[in-house]
Amino acid sequence: MSVKERSDLEEVFNFLKMMPEVDSTKIGLSGGSQGGLHGLWAIADDLPVCAVSSDVIVPHWASDMLVNGSVRRTVLLLLQHNLGVRFDPIRDTLWSYMREDNFDAFAEHFVKERDIDTSQLNSKTIPSLRLLKWQDHYFTAADGIQSFKDYGGIKKLYLGTRGHFSDVVNSERLYQSDIVTRWFNYFLRDQQNGILDEPIYTYAYSHLPMDSLGYFSWTRKQELAWPPPGIELRKFYLASDSMLLFSSTSHTDTFTLTNNYLSPAYTFDTAYIEGFKGPRFDILLPKQTLSFTSPVLREDVLWIGAPKMKLFVQSNNDKFPLHAQIYEVDSTDQKYFINRINFIARHWSPRTSNCIEVEGIEHAHKFSPGSRIRIELTNIDKTNRIMLGDSPFVVPMFAQASATIYAGESHPSYIELPLFGVLGSAEQLIDPVPTSYVTINNYPNPFNPATTIVYNIPKQSRVFIAVYNTLGQFVQALTDVNKVPGKYELKWDAGALPSGIYFCRITVKPLETSQIITSVRKLLLLR
Numbered sequence: 001m002s003v004k005e006r007s008d009l010e011e012v013f014n015f016l017k018m019m020p021e022v023d024s025t026k027i028g029l030s031g032g033s034q035g036g037l038h039g040l041w042a043i044a045d046d047l048p049v050c051a052v053s054s055d056v057i058v059p060h061w062a063s064d065m066l067v068n069g070s071v072r073r074t075v076l077l078l079l080q081h082n083l084g085v086r087f088d089p090i091r092d093t094l095w096s097y098m099r100e101d102n103f104d105a106f107a108e109h110f111v112k113e114r115d116i117d118t119s120q121l122n123s124k125t126i127p128s129l130r131l132l133k134w135q136d137h138y139f140t141a142a143d144g145i146q147s148f149k150d151y152g153g154i155k156k157l158y159l160g161t162r163g164h165f166s167d168v169v170n171s172e173r174l175y176q177s178d179i180v181t182r183w184f185n186y187f188l189r190d191q192q193n194g195i196l197d198e199p200i201y202t203y204a205y206s207h208l209p210m211d212s213l214g215y216f217s218w219t220r221k222q223e224l225a226w227p228p229p230g231i232e233l234r235k236f237y238l239a240s241d242s243m244l245l246f247s248s249t250s251h252t253d254t255f256t257l258t259n260n261y262l263s264p265a266y267t268f269d270t271a272y273i274e275g276f277k278g279p280r281f282d283i284l285l286p287k288q289t290l291s292f293t294s295p296v297l298r299e300d301v302l303w304i305g306a307p308k309m310k311l312f313v314q315s316n317n318d319k320f321p322l323h324a325q326i327y328e329v330d331s332t333d334q335k336y337f338i339n340r341i342n343f344i345a346r347h348w349s350p351r352t353s354n355c356i357e358v359e360g361i362e363h364a365h366k367f368s369p370g371s372r373i374r375i376e377l378t379n380i381d382k383t384n385r386i387m388l389g390d391s392p393f394v395v396p397m398f399a400q401a402s403a404t405i406y407a408g409e410s411h412p413s414y415i416e417l418p419l420f421g422v423l424g425s426a427e428q429l430i431d432p433v434p435t436s437y438v439t440i441n442n443y444p445n446p447f448n449p450a451t452t453i454v455y456n457i458p459k460q461s462r463v464f465i466a467v468y469n470t471l472g473q474f475v476q477a478l479t480d481v482n483k484v485p486g487k488y489e490l491k492w493d494a495g496a497l498p499s500g501i502y503f504c505r506i507t508v509k510p511l512e513t514s515q516i517i518t519s520v521r522k523l524l525l526l527r
Contacts, residue, residue, distance in 0.1 A: 001034055001061075001078070002088070003113050005039050024048055028184045032056050032131075032163060033138065037116075043128060043153075044121040051187035053180045055131040056163040058144035059121055062114035065138070067106050068358045069344035070321075070394040071098070074138045074164075075110075076272065079178060083163035101266050101398065103346055116222030118147050125153035129183045131176055134206070134339065136364045137388065140308055141362045145226065154196065156183070157226070159364065160204030160218065163467070165388050167215040172204055175220065201226045205364035208328065208371075210336060214386025219366070227305055228420060235414040236294060236373065238311075238407040241460040242484055244292040244375055244415075255290050256496045259321055259379040259401045262286075268398050269324040276392050277382075284395055290377040290405075293329060295486040301367040305418035307360040309341045312411035314353040314402050322413060323381040323394070324360065327374040328367050331489045333481050335374060337383040341415070342394050345403070350518035353406075370489055376379050376414050377405070421523050440465075442492075442504045444522040448494035453478070453521070455506055456487050465506040467492065467523070475502065492523075499527040 017024045024255050028051045029039045036057030042049045058064055079095055092110060097106035130142040130148055139161060148157050158176060161167040179202075180187040185191040199222040206216035236244045240253045274281055309324050310387040324341040341360030348354070367373060383389040407413040442453045457463065465478040478492055494502070502523045509516050 001036060001114060004088070005034075005038075006045070009038050009041055010045065010047060013042075013049070026188045027050070028188050028395075030055075030180060030184065034244070037061065039128075040121060041128045041276060042118055043124045044116055044356060046124065049126055051127040051129070051184060053129040053131070053183055055176075056133055056136055058119050058132070058139045059116040059147045060143045061139050062111040063107075064140055064143050066110070067102075067140070069103060069319075069340055069346045070271075070323075070342040071103065072107070072138070073276070073392055073395055076395070083123050088165065094431045098318055098395070099413050101268070103344075105384040106196065107479060111213070118150065118416070121145065122150045122152055124151075127154040127183075127187050129180065130158070131157050131180075132157070133161055133166040134159065134361075135161060136164040137166075138164045139395070142359070145362070149226065152228050156195070156198075156200055156202075158202045158204075160220065161206070161242075164498075167218065168213070169190060169204065169215060169218045172218055172220070190207065196304050199224050203304075203364055205304070205366050206338070207366040208330065208336065208368050216336075227418070231304060231418045231420050233416055234419050234428055235412075236292075236375065237412060237414045238292050238375070238405065242293060243460075244294040244373060248407070248409045248412040248414070250409050252406055252411055255377070255405045255407065257290055257320075257322060257379055257403050257405065258288055259396055260286055260288065261400045266398075268395075271396070271398070277390050283396070285380065287378055287382060292375045292377075293484045294373040295484075296331075296488065297367055297369055297371055297373070299369050301373075302364070302420040303338075303367070303417050304364045304420045306362040307339070307341055307418075308416040309343065309351045309356065309360065309414075311356045312353065312406040313345075313356055314351075315345065315348055315401070315403040316350050317399075317401040317403075318345075318350055319397065319399065320348065320403045321397045322356065322403055322405075323378050325376040325378060325383055326360075326415070326417075327376065327383065328365070329372045329374050329413065330368070331370045333388050333483075337385040337389065338365045340381060340383075340393060342381060344394070344397060372484075372486065373417075389523075394493045438485050439517045440504060440521040442521055442523060443474060446526040447494075448526055450460075450493040451493055452491050453504055454487070454489050455519075457483055458485050458507055459510045459512070460484050462509045465490070466505055466507075467504045468505060470501050470503075478504075494525050497525060499525050501525075 016022050028050055029042050029049050030289055031038050032055035036054035040051040045196040065075050130167035132144045161169055162171050182193050182195045186195050204218045204220040210216050233476040237248045239245045239249050262284045321344045326338045327335040329335045339361045343358045381393040440455045442451045444520050463483045464480045467475040504521045507518050
C-alpha cells in the first residue's frame with residue numbers, strides 16, 4: 001500500500017488503453033480497503049478513469065491507524081500476514097520498532113509515502129462515490145468525511161456498516177451494492193437513473209435490539225449536508241459513586257487507573273503469538289476498568305459524530321494508556337458496546353499534571369428510552385462485543401504505569417457526545433435522580449400475562465427484587481444487581497402462573513451504609 005503499488009496501477013490503465021475492445025473514456029474503478037485506496041490514487045494521479053467507488057478507506061489511512069499515541073492492532077495484520085505477497089525490507093524495520101514500542105520511529109517510517117496528499121486529491125473532479133463504516137477496525141470515518149467534504153468533483157457518500165469487522169446487516173449490504181451499481185451505470189453506461197438527484201449524504205445509525213450474532217439493528221437516512229443540523233454537544237462529567245452527570249460536582253474526586261504489567265518475561269512477542277488474549281495474558285497484563293453511568297434517559301437520544309474526552313490527569317510515568325469505551329445499558333442492566341476513544345500518553349513529564357483533550361471514533365447510534373449511557377475508562381481496550389471484543393483494539397502497553405484522574409468543579413473531567421435533536425435542558429433529557437426511595441409500582445395492573453415494574457433509588461445500592469404468592473412463598477427472583485441512582489424498569493412475564501394475587505418485594509441496600517430498605521407492591525394477574 002505504497003508507491004510501488006501506486007505505480008503498478010498506472011501500468012494497469014496503460015494496458016487497458018491499448019486493448020482495442022476497451023473504450024478508454026469509459027473505465028471505472030471499484031474497490032474496498034486496499035482496492036479502495038487504488039480508487040483514490042487513480043483520482044489523485046489523473047489516471048484515465050471515468051468514475052470511482054472507494055469502500056472502507058480514507059486518504060490519510062496510515063496516520064489514522066496511529067491516532068492519539070495508540071497503534072491500532074490491525075496494523076500488525078498488515079505487517080505480518082502471509083498471503084504470498086512480497087514485502088519491502090522496511091517491513092522488518094517497522095516490526096522491530098513495534099516490538100520495542102518505539103512509537104515515534106514507527107510513525108515516521110510507516111506514514112511516509114503512504115498517506116495521500118489531499119491537496120492533490122481534492123483538486124480533481126472525477127466522480128467519486130465513497131463508503132465509510134463507523135465500526136471499521138482499520139480506518140475510521142472522520143478523515144474520510146473531511147476529505148469528502150473538501151473534494152471538488154461530483155460526489156456521494158455512504159456512512160454506515162458492513163466491512164472491516166463492522167456489523168453484518170443484509171439490508172445495508174443490498175443498499176450499498178445497489179448504489180455502486182447505479183453509480184457506474186450512470187457514468188459508464190449513460191443510464192439516467194436519477195442517482196445525482198438524490199441527497200449527497202446517506203447514513204445509517206445503530207440501535208437496539210441486537211440480534212443473536214451480536215449485531216445491532218440499523219436505520220438509514222439521507223441528508224443534504226454534513227453534519228446534520230440540530231446536533232448539540234453534551235458533556236457527561238465523571239463523578240463519585242460511578243456516576244456520569246450533566247454538570248460537575250463542587251468537590252473533587254480522584255480515580256486511579258493502573259496498567260499492571262506483572263511479568264517482564266511476558267513480552268510483546270509472546271502476547272502477539274497468543275493473540276493478546278487468553279488466561280496468561282489476562283493474568284499478567286490484567287484489564288482494569290473505571291465505570292461511570294448516567295441516569296436513565298427518558299427519550300430517544302441520537303449520537304452522530306466523534307466523541308471527545310477531556311481529563312485532568314497526574315502520572316508518575318512517562319507513558320501510560322487511558323482508553324474510554326462507550327456503552328448503552330438497557331433496563332435489564334445489559335450493556336452494549338457502541339464505540340471508543342483511544343489514548344496512550346507519550347513523553348509525559350513524570351510526577352506532573354496535565355489536561356488530556358482527544359477525539360474518539362465517529363459513530364451514529366440511537367440510545368433508547370429507559371437506557372443509560374455508560375463510560376468505561378480502561379488500560380486495555382477489550383469490550384463485550386461478540387465480533388473481536390476479546391481482542392484489544394489497540395496494541396497494549398507492556399510497562400508498569402498508572403494515571404490518576406481528577407474530577408470536579410475545579411477539574412471538570414468529562415466525555416462529550418454530539419447528540420442530535422436533544423432540545424431543552426439536561427433535566428428534560430434524563431429522568432431526575434430521586435431524592436428518596438418511593439414505593440415500587442407497576443403497569444398495567446391488573447395484567448395478563450406481563451407487567452412492567454418501576455422503582456427509583458437515590459444512591460448506589462444493591463437491589464434485590466422477587467415475587468411471592470399470597471402464602472408468602474417465593475415464586476421468582478427478578479433481579480439482584482448493583483444500581484447507580486436513577487429510575488428503572490423491568491418486565492415480569494407471569495405466563496406460566498395461574499391467575500391470582502402476587503406480591504413484588506424490592507430490597508435495597510445502599511452500598512455505603514448498613515441500612516436496608518424494603519417496599520412491597522400487590523400485583524393482580526387476571527386470565
